Amino acid sequence: MKLIDRYVSEVGKRLLALQGREDIEKELRSTLEDMLEERAEKAGKPADEAMEIELLKEYGSPDEVATTYNPHPYLIGPRLFPIFLKILKLVFFGVTIGLTVVMIIQLATQTPLMGSAVTEIVGGWITKIFSTLVAAFGYIVLTFAILERTVPDLGINKEDFEDKWDPASLAKEPHPDAVKRIDLIFEIVFTFIGLAIINGIFNIPIFSDIFRQFVPWINTVFIIEILLDIYLLRKAVWDTITRIVKIVMETGTIVLAVIMLRTPNLLTVPNEVLENIPDTSSIGVEGFLRISNLSVAIVLIFVIVVASVELIKAGIGLIKSYRRK
Amino acid sequence: MANTESLENVVLELRRGVIVLAALSQLSAEQYGYSLLKQLSDQGLEVDQGTLYPLLRRLEGQGLLESVWKLEEARPRRYYIISAEGKKILPKLKKEWADIVSVMKKMLA
Structure with missing residues (x-):
């Protein structure tokens, strides 16, 4: 019997307490003892070690036996795989867009734009995308592997995460107040990146103290934007209140952008850049400040245009929805 | 070689669903794992221990x-x-099984 005991504990070592290891061990032992007894009866002699060895050999290696009891042969099972794929795609997409935007900003604010700097920024962008995607993949897999093992079966249906596609939806006119989900997701991603940039997370040392006075206001607008977008994503349609919030927010954005447009020197040229400007440079420090003011103005005018378009769209939507009623 | 392997896989797949029905049908009276295994085998359904116990x-x-x-x-x-x-x-499940059998019988005739 000693071999059976050792065999059972070998199997047990390969099981988790969570799976009911003790119970499985107990059941396995009782089964093996039954089988051994039966063999002894058939052979007409008491069970001996040779019989035990033969039995265990037939029953299979402890590895094999433990595997049959493993309810989770998957790292991420078919139950969670669809939502895993969705989130993975979304995150990869967001990371790539986000880092690309950062690179473009770095290129745009790099004065003077020298070949070596461009190579450095673009090279940095490629390495960053690669390392961030690998890290993001790791974290997402880890999260889902934990979810796979901790979230009970009840409550999570594969169908909940799969779009129930109805061919009839092709024939239907789109709802006049329906939100464009893709636009909202883009907006959320970009607003988050904007928040990160102006709050200094990416360490771009170009914002002056004058600019910093505007940061709380910009943050307020951005956060309202994100909250509104998330709310709209869930509700899927515009209504009067969300349109009014949108109008107020876009108006605020325009006012803020106009005030900033009238404020000079929002950006500074980092000291290390200033030190590197050769005295013989034809542009000089003055020139750099002029270029930085100009690029800020271009960005702000762009913001004003976009916000105005959004404002008008929300206004028209509001009027149309009233007319329909 | 590959053919025998895929044949084995298909057979395994076919049997897997049947074992649940077989086990449920035999457990109107209580049984322990090994006795159920023997009972199934006596009736001609050979099931591997490594399949039956985890299934139970x-x-x-x-x-x-x-x-x-x-x-x-x-x-x-x-x-x-x-x-x-x-x-x-x-x-x-029994009804489902009967339906499958009658459909497949016709199909394979």
């Missing part, structure tokens, strides 16, 4: 079976019996 645990986890430990001849044995929930779905 899984069915119990799904609430289709209930189990209780009993001490017999100084040996603890885990007895399984069909649960109320299992009794409810067994007729539906």
Whole structure:
């Protein structure tokens, strides 16, 4: 019997307490003892070690036996795989867009734009995308592997995460107040990146103290934007209140952008850049400040245009929805 | 070589679903794992231990079976019996099986 005991504990070592290891061990032992007894009866002699060895050999290696009891042969099972794929795609997409935007900003604010700097920024962008995607993949897999093992079966249906596609939806006119989900997701991603940039997370040392006075206001607008977008994503349609919030927010954005447009020197040229400007440079420090003011103005005018378009769209939507009623 | 392997896989797949029905149908009276295995085998359905025991645990986890430990001849044995929930779905499974058989019979004739 000693071999059976050792065999059972070998199997047990390969099981988790969570799976009911003790119970499985107990059941396995009782089964093996039954089988051994039966063999002894058939052979007409008491069970001996040779019989035990033969039995265990037939029953299979402890590895094999433990595997049959493993309810989770998957790292991420078919139950969670669809939502895993969705989130993975979304995150990869967001990371790539986000880092690309950062690179473009770095290129745009790099004065003077020298070949070596461009190579450095673009090279940095490629390495960053690669390392961030690998890290993001790791974290997402880890999260889902934990979810796979901790979230009970009840409550999570594969169908909940799969779009129930109805061919009839092709024939239907789109709802006049329906939100464009893709636009909202883009907006959320970009607003988050904007928040990160102006709050200094990416360490771009170009914002002056004058600019910093505007940061709380910009943050307020951005956060309202994100909250509104998330709310709209869930509700899927515009209504009067969300349109009014949108109008107020876009108006605020325009006012803020106009005030900033009238404020000079929002950006500074980092000291290390200033030190590197050769005295013989034809542009000089003055020139750099002029270029930085100009690029800020271009960005702000762009913001004003976009916000105005959004404002008008929300206004028209509001009027149309009233007319329909 | 590849052909035998895929044949084995298909056969395995075919049998896997049947074993659940077979086990549920035999557990209107309580049985422990090994006795059920022998009972199935006596009726011509050979099931691997490595398939049956985990399956019984899984069915119990799904609430289709209930189990209780009993001490017999100084040996603890885990007895399984069909649960109320299992009794409810067994007729539906039987009906499903009969439908499959009649369809496949016609199809393969």
